[in-house]
Amino acid sequence: MTMFLSRLTLNPRSAQVRSELARPYEMHRTLSRAFPPDTFNKTRDNDDAAGVLFRVDEQPREQSIAVLVQSKIAPDWSFLDDKKDARGHAYLLQPAEFKAFELKLAAGQTLAFRLRANPTKRLGKGAGDDHHKRVGIYKEDEQLKWLQRKAEAGGFRIVRAMVSRDEKIENENTIHRDEQKHDLKLLSVQFDGVLQVVSADDLGKAIARGIGSGKGFGFGLLSLASA
Secondary structure, eight states, X not given: OEEEEEEEEEOTTOHHXXXXXXXXXXXXXXXXXXXXXXXXXXXXXXXXXXXXXXXXXXXXXGTEEEEEEEESXXXXXXXXXXXXXXXXXXXXXXXXXXXXXXOOOOTTOEEXXXXXXXXXXXXXXXXXXXXXXXXXOOSHHHHHHHHHHHHHHTTEEEEEEEEEEEEEEEEEEEXXXXXXXXXXXXXXXXXXXXXXXXXXXXXXXXXXXOSSSOGGGTOOOEEEEEO
C-alpha cells in the first residue's frame, strides 16, 4: 500500500497555531482542508478514506513545532502558504513537505518507534453509573501493559519502551454530539522505544489505521525508523 507522509513546520508566534495546540481538534479541522471533503470525516475519529493520522512534535531547540501527517491519499497544502493571523504571523515557517512511501516490513525486523496515544480502559462491574465508561490509564506500568496488548493485536512485539511524555488535554465544549456540547478530557502519552515485527501484514494494517482511540485529536500515528 502506498501512503503519504507530510511534515508541517508551524510558527509558534502564530495565534492560530497556539490556539490549535491548546485545542487539537481545531488542528484536525485545519488539516482536513488538505483533502477532498468526501474523503475526510471531520466530526468523528472513525476510519475514513483519507486515512489521516497526525502528531505534534514540539522542538524547543529549533523554536518550531513539527506536525507529521500520514494519509492514504496525496494532500494539497497550498491553502496554508499564505495563511496568517491578525498580526501577520504566518501559520507555516516553511513550505509543507510530503512524500509517498511504501511500507517494507519483514518478520523479525527490529525498528525504533514513537507513538503518541490515548491509553484507556473500560470500568468493570461495580462502577455504578460509570459502568462500561472509558477512562484514562494513569499508572505508567499499566500504560506499558496497554501498549503490549496493542502490540500483540498489531503484529509486533515491544523490545523496550518508555513513557517519555504524559499530560492531560482538557477543553470545554469541544465535542458536539446529539445536538449537545461535551467537555473534552483526554490523557496524552508518548511512547518511545524499539519493536520487533511479528507479522508484517498485521503491522502494516495497524500503521495505516492507527493505534488506539482519539485519532482526531492527534493520537495513533506510529512512526518507525531504523533501530
